Amino acid sequence: MTRFSEFQRSLGCAKNILSARLAKLVEREVLTLDRRPMAAPTASTGSPRRARPCGSRS
Template sequence: MKPHKSMSNAFCPVARTVDLIGDRWSLLIVRDAFDGMRRFGDFQRSLGMAKNILSDRLHKLVEAGILDRQDASDGTAYQEYVLTPQGERLFPLVVALRQWGEAHLFAPGEPHSVLIDKQTGKPVPPLVLTAKDGSSLSAFDTEVRKVTE
């Protein structure tokens, strides 16, 4: 198997982001952190992943500034992992993945978890990219200006 080629120096922000958090375990750890998980054992039970892989991913997420390690909030000797402000900014990405999955990976009427707005008690509406004037943007309304070397 070929070693993973790092994209950390790529000119593309998508490539750099995927290089950092694009594997399923990292994204699921971030998802669980948004759901309030903080302890190694809780992540391990939720995800059912090998402890060495979980330890590696948590270390990388801390190193990248997405999670922070801190003393347990209950005063025990445990460490907890909490989202940093940078990590919290991944919320729209997690919601976009959720909403795409709800729309394309479940049969009509098939049960799945639902993201609820705590204020209204209703499901969070679909994400929409908007232009400065408030109109919605599609992929066809945008273009990427690539770096020329």
């Protein structure tokens, strides 16, 4: 998942709660924040590839 709406939909969580939890994960460097425009979907998954846990390789 790369978009906030995808996280929210899959978790069924309120926006304010999800936002706070994601901010803590970014603060603790579990996730990174990527403010670049979304990439085109990849052929294999049909999803853009942007959000990755810290330290993961592309």
